[in-house]
Amino acid sequence: MERKRGRGGLREEEGELESVKTAGKLRLLKKNGRKCNRAGFSMSMFRLRAVTGSRYLRRFLHGGAANRDHVLEQLGICSGEDQVLEVVGKNKAKLTVNHVGCAIGMLWHFQKEKPQILRTVEFIKSHPEFLTLRVLAENKIELMDDVMLVDMLYNVLRLNVEPSDSLAQQLVSEAWLRLYRFPMPSLSKFAVCLSDQHLQNSPPMGQITDILNQKLSSIDDARILTTLMVSVSSLVSPHLRDKLINKADHLLDTMDPSHYNNPRRMVQFLRNIKYSYRPLLEKCNHILLRNVPHLNAENISIIMGLYQSIQFNNCDFRLAAKQRLMELVDSSADPFSFTKLFVALGPMAGEDTKERLESTALLLAEDFNAHQALAVAETLEEIQCRNLNLIQKIALVVHKNLHVYKPMEIARITQALILLHYQSPELFTKLRNILVQFLLNSVYPYEVTMLTRVLSMLPSPRLDEGVVSRVEAVLPQCNLNDLNTFAMAVAKWLRNDPSYRHSTPSKYVRLLQILNRCGHERLRKADRLDLVLEELKYMSGEWFEEMLLEETMVTLQRLEDQISWTNVPEMALFLTRTNHLCTPLMDRIASVAMENINKIHYSATYATLLPFAILNYDPPGVDELFDICIQRVIPHISSFDPHLLVLLAYALAVADCFPEDLVREIFNVNFLAKLDSQLETLPDALNKRIRLRLMELNRAVCLECPESQVPWFHERYCLQLQKKGNGSISPVQQQIHKMLGEVLGGINCARVALLTTYFYTVDFECVLDRHHHAVAYSEQSQLQISEDGKVRWGSDSVGKDRSEVPPGAQRVAVDFLDSKSFCKNSRHMKGEAMMRKRHLEILGYHVVQIPHFEWNSMELSTQDAWKEYLRKKIFTGLP
Numbered sequence: 096m097e098r099k100r101g102r103g104g105l106r107e108e109e110g111e112l113e114s115v116k117t118a119g120k121l122r123l124l125k126k127n128g129r130k131c132n133r134a135g136f137s138m139s140m141f142r143l144r145a146v147t148g149s150r151y152l153r154r155f156l157h158g159g160a161a162n163r164d165h166v167l168e169q170l171g172i173c174s175g176e177d178q179v180l181e182v183v184g185k186n187k188a189k190l191t192v193n194h195v196g197c198a199i200g201m202l203w204h205f206q207k208e209k210p211q212i213l214r215t216v217e218f219i220k221s222h223p224e225f226l227t228l229r230v231l232a233e234n235k236i237e238l239m240d241d242v243m244l245v246d247m248l249y250n251v252l253r254l255n256v257e258p259s260d261s262l263a264q265q266l267v268s269e270a271w272l273r274l275y276r277f278p279m280p281s282l283s284k285f286a287v288c289l290s291d292q293h294l295q296n297s298p299p300m301g302q303i304t305d306i307l308n309q310k311l312s313s314i315d316d317a318r319i320l321t322t323l324m325v326s327v328s329s330l331v332s333p334h335l336r337d338k339l340i341n342k343a344d345h346l347l348d349t350m351d352p353s354h355y356n357n358p359r360r361m362v363q364f365l366r367n368i369k370y371s372y373r374p375l376l377e378k379c380n381h382i383l384l385r386n387v388p389h390l391n392a393e394n395i396s397i398i399m400g401l402y403q404s405i406q407f408n409n410c411d412f413r414l415a416a417k418q419r420l421m422e423l424v425d426s427s428a429d430p431f432s433f434t435k436l437f438v439a440l441g442p443m444a445g446e447d448t449k450e451r452l453e454s455t456a457l458l459l460a461e462d463f464n465a466h467q468a469l470a471v472a473e474t475l476e477e478i479q480c481r482n483l484n485l486i487q488k489i490a491l492v493v494h495k496n497l498h499v500y501k502p503m504e505i506a507r508i509t510q511a512l513i514l515l516h517y518q519s520p521e522l523f524t525k526l527r528n529i530l531v532q533f534l535l536n537s538v539y540p541y542e543v544t545m546l547t548r549v550l551s552m553l554p555s556p557r558l559d560e561g562v563v564s565r566v567e568a569v570l571p572q573c574n575l576n577d578l579n580t581f582a583m584a585v586a587k588w589l590r591n592d593p594s595y596r597h598s599t600p601s602k603y604v605r606l607l608q609i610l611n612r613c614g615h616e617r618l619r620k621a622d623r624l625d626l627v628l629e630e631l632k633y634m635s636g637e638w639f640e641e642m643l644l645e646e647t648m649v650t651l652q653r654l655e656d657q658i659s660w661t662n663v664p665e666m667a668l669f670l671t672r673t674n675h676l677c678t679p680l681m682d683r684i685a686s687v688a689m690e691n692i693n694k695i696h697y698s699a700t701y702a703t704l705l706p707f708a709i710l711n712y713d714p715p716g717v718d719e720l721f722d723i724c725i726q727r728v729i730p731h732i733s734s735f736d737p738h739l740l741v742l743l744a745y746a747l748a749v750a751d752c753f754p755e756d757l758v759r760e761i762f763n764v765n766f767l768a769k770l771d772s773q774l775e776t777l778p779d780a781l782n783k784r785i786r787l788r789l790m791e792l793n794r795a796v797c798l799e800c801p802e803s804q805v806p807w808f809h810e811r812y813c814l815q816l817q818k819k820g821n822g823s824i825s826p827v828q829q830q831i832h833k834m835l836g837e838v839l840g841g842i843n844c845a846r847v848a849l850l851t852t853y854f855y856t857v858d859f860e861c862v863l864d865r866h867h868h869a870v871a872y873s874e875q876s877q878l879q880i881s882e883d884g885k886v887r888w889g890s891d892s893v894g895k896d897r898s899e900v901p902p903g904a905q906r907v908a909v910d911f912l913d914s915k916s917f918c919k920n921s922r923h924m925k926g927e928a929m930m931r932k933r934h935l936e937i938l939g940y941h942v943v944q945i946p947h948f949e950w951n952s953m954e955l956s957t958q959d960a961w962k963e964y965l966r967k968k969i970f971t972g973l974p
Contacts, residue, residue, distance in 0.1 A: 166182065166186050166189055166190065166191075166194050167193075167194065167197065169182045169185075169186070170182055170194070170197055170198060170201065173201065175205060176201075176202055176205050176206070176215065176218075176219055179198055179201050179202055179205070180202075180219070180222055180224040180225065181224075182198070183198055183224040183227060183228060184223075184224045184227070187227055190228075190231055191235075192231075192235040192238040192239055192243070193243075195228055195231045195232050195235060195247075196232075196239065196243045196246065196247055198228055199228055199232065199247060199250045199251060199254070200246060200250055202219055202225070202250070202254060203250040203253045203254055206219070206253070206254070207253070210431070210432075211431045212429055212430070212431045212432075216253075216254055216255050217255070219254055220254055220255050220256070225254075229251070229256070229260075229262050232247055232251070232262055232266075233261060233262045233265060236265055236266060236269050237269070239269075241273055241276060241277055241278070241281055242278070242280075242281050244266065244269060244270055244273070244281075245270060245277065245281040245284050245285045245288070246281075246284070247266060248263065248266040248267065248270060248285070248288045249284050249285075249287065249288055251263060251266070252288055252291050252292070258291070258292040258293075263292070267288070267289070267292070267294075267299070270285050270288075270299075271298075271299045271302075274299060274302050274303070274306070275302070275306065279310065279313075279314060279316070279319050280316075280319055282303060282306060282307075282323070283318075283319045283322040283323045283326070284322075285299075285303070286300065286303050286322065286323055286326035286327065287322060287326060289303075289326065290325070290326045295326070295327075295328075295329045295330070296329055296330065300326065300327060300330060301330055303323070303326070303327060304327040304330045304331065304335070307323050307327060307335075307339075308335050308338070311338055311339070311342055312342075314342070315346070315349075316346075317343075317346040317347070317349075317350040317354065317357040318354065318356070318357055320339075320342060320343060320346060321343065321356075321357050321360035321361055321364065322360065324339050324343065324360065324361065324364040325360050325363050325364050325367065328364050328367035328368050329367065331368060336368060336370065339364070340372055340375055343361050343364075343375060344374070344375055344378065347361075347375075347378050347379070347382065352382050352385060352386070353386065353389075355382060355383055355386040355389075355390070355394070358378075358379035358380075358382045358383055359379075359383065359394075359397065359398055359401070361375060361379050362376065362379050362383075362398070362401045362402070362405070362407075363401055365405055366401050366404050366405045369405075369629055371405050371406060371407065373696040373698060373699070374696065376405070376407050380407070380409050380412055383398055383412065384409075384411055384412050384415055387412070387415040387416055387418075387419050388415075388419060390416075390419060391423070391432075391435070392420060392423055392427060392432060392435040392436040392438075392439050392440070393435040395416045395419065395420060395439045396435050396438050396439035398412075398416075399413075399416060399439060408736055408738070408739070408777075409736060410736045410737055410738070410769070410772075410773040410776075413443065413773065413776040413777075414772055414773065414776065416439070416443075417440070417443045417444075417776055420436060420439055420440040420443075421440070421448070423436055424436065424440070424448075424451070424452075428455075429459075430459050430462045430463050430464070430467055431467070433455060433456070433459055434463070434467040434470050434471060436452075437452055437455075437456060437470075437471060437474055438470050438471075438473075438474050440452065441474045441475075441477070441478050442474065442477050442478055442778065443775070443776040444478075445775060449478060449480075453480065453482050453485055456471055456485055456489075457482070457484060457485045457488065460485065460488035460489055460491075460492060461488065461492070463489070463492050464496070465492070465493070465496035465499040465500060466499075466504075468489050468492040468493050468496065468508075469493070469500070469504055469507060469508050469511075471489055472486075472489050472490075472493065472508060472511040472512065472515070473507060473508075473511045475489065475511070475515060476510075476511040476514045476515050477778075479779070480515065486515050486517055487517075490512060490517055490519060490522060493508055493512070493522075494519075494522050494525075497525060497526075497529060500529075502533040502534075502537060502542055502545075502546060503542060503545060505526065505529050505530060505533060505546075506530065506545045506546050506548075506549040508526075509523075509526045509530065509549050509552070509553070510549050510552065512526075513549075513552050513553070523553060523554075526553070527550065527553050527555065530546050530549060530550050530553075531550065531559060531561070531562060533546055534546040534547065534550065534562060534565055535561050535562070535565055537565070540569045540572045540573050540577060541577070543565060543566065543569045544569075544573065544577040544580050544581065547562070547566055547580070547581060547584050548580050548581075548583070548584055550562070550584070551583070551584035551585075551587040551588055552587070554591065555588075555591065557592070558588050558592070558602070560602070563602050563605075563606065566581060566606065567605070567606065567609060570609050570610065570613050571613055573613065574617070574630045575614060575617055575618070575627075575630040575631060575634060575643070576630050576631075576632070576633055576634060578610055578613055578614050578617070579634050579635075579636060579638060579639050579643075581606075581610060582607070582610050582636065582638035582639070582642075583636055583638065585603055585606050585607060585610070586637070586638065588603065589603050610638070610642075611642050614642065614643045614646075615643070615646055618643065618646050618647060618649075618650045619646075619650070621650055621654070622654070623654075623657070624651070624654040624655075624657035624658065624662060624666075625657070625661075625662055627647075627650060627651070627654065628662055628665045628666060628669060631647065631669055632665070632669075635672070640673075640919070644673060644675065644919075645920075648675060648677050648680075651666070651677070651680055652677070652679055652680060655679065655680060655683050658680075658683050658684065658687055659687060659691075660687060660688070660691035660694040660695050663684055663687050663688055663691075663695065663699075663703055664695070664699040664702035664703055665702075666680065666684055667684055667702050667703050667704075667705055667706050668702050668705065668706075670684075670706045670710070671705045671706040671709050671710070673919065674709075674710070674918055674919045674925070675918065675919055675920050676710050676712060676918040676920060676921050676923050677920075678712065678714075681706060681707065681710075681712055681714055682714045682715065684703070684706070684714075685707070685714035685715070685716065685717070685720050686714075688703050688720060688723075688724070689716065689719060689720055689723060692723045692724065692727050693727070695727070697727050697728055697730075697731040697734070697735075698731075698735065698736075698739060700724040700725075700727055700728050700743065701739060701742055701743040701746060703724060704720075704721065704724050704743075704746055704747070704750070705746050707720070707721075707750065708746040708747065708749040708750040708926050709746070709749065709925060709926050709927070710918055710923070710925060710926065711923065711924060711925050711926040711929055712923075721747070721750065721752055725747075725752075725754050725757075728743065728754075728757070729754070729756050729757070732756060732757065732760050733760070736773070737766060737769050737770035737773050738770065738773055738774070738777065738781070738785045740757070740760065740761060740766075741761060741770065741785055741788055741789050741792060742785070742788060743757075744757050744758070744761055744792050745788045745789075745791060745792045745795075748791075748792055748795040748796070748799075748930070749926040749927055749929075749930050750926060751799070751930070751933070753795075753796065753799060753800045753803075755803070758796055758800065758803050758805065759803075761792070762793075762796070762803075762805045770785075770789070774786065786812070789809075790809040790812055790813065793805065793807060793808065793809050794807070794809070794853045794854075794934070795930065795934070797853065798853065798934050798937045798938070799933070799934075799937070807853065809854075813854035816854075817850070817854070824847065824848060824858075825911075827911060827947075827950065827951075828847075828858055828859075828911055830961075831858075831859065831909070831911060831945065831950070831965075832845060832847055832859060834958075834961050834962055834965055835859055835861065835909065835965060837962060838962050838965045838966055838969070839861055839869035840868075840869050840871075841869075841871060843871045843872055844861055844869035844870070844871050844872070845859050845860070845861045845869075845909075846859065846860045846861070846872055847859060851935070851938055851940075852938060853934070853938070855931065855934065855935060855938075857908040857909075857910065857935070857940070858908075858909055858910050858911050859908070859909040859910075860906060860907065860908055860909070860940075861906075861907045861909070861969075862900050862901075862904050862905070862906055862907070863904060863905050863907060863969075863970075863973065864901055864903065864904045865901075865902070865903030865904060867970055867973060870900070870901065870904060905941050905973060905974070906939055906940050906941070907940065907941045907942075907943060907969055908935050908940040908941070908942050908943065909943045909945065909965075909968075909969070910931075910942065910943070910944050910945065911945045911947070911950070912924070912928060912944050912945060912946045912947060913947050914947055916928040916946075917946070917948075922946065922948060924944075924946075928944070932944065941972070941973060941974075943968045943969055945968065949964070950964075
């Protein structure tokens with residue numbers, strides 16, 4: 096960054112205002128340390144103490160009665176911005192550097208004391224006397240001391256002076272020259288100014304990072320430290336990261352716990368560096384939780400957004416935040432405060448509260464500004480709102496303000512309206528044109544990625560060549576996740592292109608070839624496991640699985656020496672998510688976990704054990720692995736979030752492991768009540784998943800641990816699930832049913848889609864007598880299959896009224912196992928299919944499993960081969 100001494104476009108008033116730069120005043124400024132003195136005056140001082148901006152004056156009010164400063168006296172009795180500007184207008188020729196600094200400081204201080212809705216920043220910015228202050232400030236930069244220099248930059252940016260303005264640029268240049276002599280408070284404030292101007296990766300910020308590293312041990316103010324942490328987060332090394340976390344952890348113990356912005360900034364730092372360090376997160380959460388009764392909706396919304404982005408789900412905070420937000424509903428009646436409340440409370444609210452919030456939003460809709468409409472639209476999409484009138488009103492506000500939005504905001508609003516199923520060809524045509532224009536002009540890979548992804552969601556008969564060229568240009572700069580996003584966009588364009596029915600257009604072929612090449616090159620060049628895992632965190636889809644998954648596994652095995660206790664949970668989650676059984680990596684995970692279990696946070700044991708349970712793999716020392724992980728958990732069992740404890744217990748149940756302490760903790764009235772309260776605050780999809788896992792855990796405990804005397808309390812839940820099911824079977828299952836009829840001696844010898852006790856659905860059930868002959872079912876108990884595969888249930892379909900089998904007879908359950916029951920890269924059966932087999936055997940079945948790869952193999956390509964296969968499967972192994 097080159098330091099500039101020019102005056103920009105403000106030369107017109109320079110001649111008149113430069114008259115204040117007399118030699119005598121310069122000598123006086125130097126002699127007194129560039130500070131003006133004034134005499135003590137009782138009435139003005141009394142008023143001064145009452146003025147919110149007084150701290151800007153105190154720096155200049157010292158000295159004896161002989162040096163009274165009448166301009167500062169006038170500023171001291173100002174009670175609003177208009178009075179400050181009036182003083183400036185009356186004393187243009189007398190204004191010194193200290194007057195300018197004081198006046199601008201007071202202008203911002205008056206503003207920040209007001210609620211957002213009452214601020215008048217634009218009025219001040221356009222006021223002619225503020226232009227006077229800007230001219231004077233630019234002319235007097237060299238006369239400013241270090242503190243004033245940084246304060247001036249901070250205040251003018253807060254008053255919406257553009258970063259490209261010559262005043263802001265020269266202030267930054269001068270501050271850069273003085274950087275190493277700044278006191279730490281000014282250094283942290285200057286770092287904030289650089290961040291405000293999107294200069295997080297600039298040379299000055301690099302030097303600030305170096306200063307922070309050198310002087311870290313001397314910082315004892317949590318506000319200064321956390322401000323610097325957030326500002327330099329994009330430049331910290333792993334070594335400096337650990338030093339900052341240790342220092343922050345220490346300062347949390349000594350700071351005033353009411354200063355909740357300090358822990359909030361620490362969480363923001365962890366979010367920025369994408370490092371979920373649980374001990375610090377929990378300590379921050381403890382302080383934030385204590386402050387919830389004093390937080391407003393905006394602060395709660397910010398904290399919950401940070402927690403969500405770092406995947407930190409704390410039950411106690413969510414419940415406390417929900418209660419606090421409910422208290423604020425009645426007082427949030429203006430667009431600004433309501434928007435903050437709606438964004439924070441909407442996703443956690445019950446149906447009645449949601450309806451009330453939507454009604455208020457409908458009343459305020461016409462008063463929302465562009466960014467409030469965006470925030471409301473995204474929240475409406477998150478809560479799956481179907482209030483068409485409200486959606487229409489928000490869309491009208493958006494339509495009216497399209498010119499206001501920046502590229503990423505246009506992408507977000509387009510996505511929200513699409514997912515809300517809003518219908519307006521005119522608006523979407525405009526949005527598409529704006530998206531394309533932004534995309535063609537963008538030079539940022541992350542921006543091009545987002546714009547492309549949203550653009551692919553819009554219907555379009557043909558893809559612009561300019562878009563293709565822009566995408567091609569940024570692909571070599573993209574990370575794996577961005578490449579995957581582009582691949583999904585190309586797949587959508589392909590499906591929507593009319594010419595695709597006849598052949599694949601060359602432009603798509605070229606894009607896919609470049610995507611494949613860039614993906615493979617990035618993996619082959621990768622040399623840091625943590626960075627690879629970060630890029631893989633959200634990878635999914637056909638392109639990744641078909642083109643990159645095998646190469647990814649090769650890369651991960653090449654870097655397996657970098658697997659440590661810090662990244663074991665992330666590696667384990669990736670293997671679970673991809674359903675890919677890689678035994679060398681899983682052996683390494685087990686080894687590292689067993690050696691470092693006390694370093695791994697107790698909550699991370701769930702992620703660590705998950706692939707071994709789900710993928711049904713036993714590494715060397717598997718019993719020891721599970722034992723030490725359970726021992727790590729038990730002392731902290733009451734500290735777990737309820738939903739996470741349920742997920743952990745379910746994973747252990749899949750692995751046929753039922754720790755008594757864990758079972759006792761979960762199947763407890765108080766725990767289940769807390770879980771219910773937490774589930775009400777979670778997103779709908781996660782809520783449903785946890786309820787399903789709790790039911791499956793309840794079933795597993797009842798079947799495998801009857802001694803625990805846990806009751807089965809999911810009968811009604813399972814009946815509701817059954818009603819919601821589509822009750823259809825696949826063509827393959829219909830084929831097997833027909834073959835079973837021929838093998839067993841009649842179609843009435845096999846029942847279809849039978850519900851057992853505890854609500855397992857068995858694909859087919861038959862009963863064999865002691866001579867291994869099939870027993871026919873009565874007509875009333877049969878299930879009929881219609882031509883479209885729908886099952887018509889008989890009276891005996893739920894399993895609890897099953898007729899008794901003849902003495903010595905055996906129930907046989909025949910299950911068809913599709914690809915979901917196996918690891919993707921092998922024929923290794925997954926843990927849930929094994930658990931199901933165990934449970935059906937406990938219920939008295941002889942279980943026959945038909946893997947899809949056997950039934951669809953070339954060896955079974957005739958009717959006779961299929962029948963012989965079924966005979967062997969059913970009758971072999973019977974007692």
